[in-house]
Amino acid sequence: MGLKCGIIGLANVGKTTIFNCMSSTKAQTSVVATGSGKSNLSTINVPDDRLYVLEKFQPTEKIVHTTVEIVDIPGLSKTGGKGEGNKFLADVRNCDALIHVLRCFDDPSLPHIEGSVDPVRDIETVNFELQVRDLESIEKKLQKVEKAAKVGDKDAKKAFEVLSIYKNHLESFQNASTVPVDEQDKKYVEDLFLLTTKPVIYVCNVDESSAVDGNEYSNKVKEYLKNEDTEVLIIAGKIEAEISELDSEEDRKAFLEDVGLTEPGVNKLIRAAYSILNLETFFTVGPKEIRAWTMKKGMTAPQAAGVIHSDLERGFIRAEVMKYNDFITLGSEQACREKGKLYVEGKNYIVEDGDILHIRFNV
């Protein structure tokens, strides 16, 4: 289950810096808006301390984290820049969620492309750019279905109607995610992969001294977004990127504490991405490997088995399930079995976060 998050934002707001906080690939940060059109890509481990707790009870050869793919998408140029715009669109379309980085720090030596630091204006600017691109997609499709609708094709008529609602909605500066159409009618825009339907997490990239509580800029962002179904995170990108470069875990911890933090911002970001996308984690535990897997909330046991391998879904017989807390309280599979805490579940079982699964299958 590949989860892909794209980092977006205006030029020079700190996208690459945030990307570097998250990844071990140290991409080049820029002092000027390069518009190089190149995206940095990195696969990062989803931090989950439960893996190490499990290892205490089940010695194992290796621990495997589940991963998230992060793409650092180059600064969004305003409508008009053709070729580069297409690359941007393709990058964003491929993402499950977007991380919108906002400049919330002052630095006179680093001019903001709009002349001043104003993250709320920046949100509106980026939203507008995304809406314009969605509008272009909608209008293209409207032209296509219009003819068929005119000659009386029923489905085309319905499509025309739905697309027109999207058009009006976007034209009044609203994101497609809030369009007032029935769930089943959204099929008419499915093939367009509209940009403003993607879940967004906002990162206020603040100065070092605001790492814990944020600042005036981030307060304005929170106020502006208070009624939106989103998450606003505060990350002091520059210092966190520097800390993440330190080799020793101990040093990283000590430096984070100096800034007043108990964990790196990347952990918060990944948790936010999981929650906004309704993702959860289950485990497989054995002497060869202890491994975390990503699933959608509400998946049945065979569907979760399918995350491991399609054969396991196809040939699913049953799942043996232990709850993480039972396992670490009782200390072993044997103890769970004896205490009736190893459950045998069938095809309709809904897997929960932290479940330890053993899939019985036959293909």
Ligand SMILES: Nc1ncnc2c1ncn2[C@@H]1O[C@H](COP(=O)(O)OP(=O)(O)OP(=O)(O)O)[C@@H](O)[C@H]1O
């Ligand atoms: N929280 C921060 N405090 C101070 N300076 C910062 C902070 N975050 C980033 N910077 C600085 O801002 C500059 C631009 O950062 P970065 O290259 O990450 O921006 P970007 O959005 O990726 O730019 P581009 O659009 O050109 O790709 C860098 O010099 C970086 O060190």
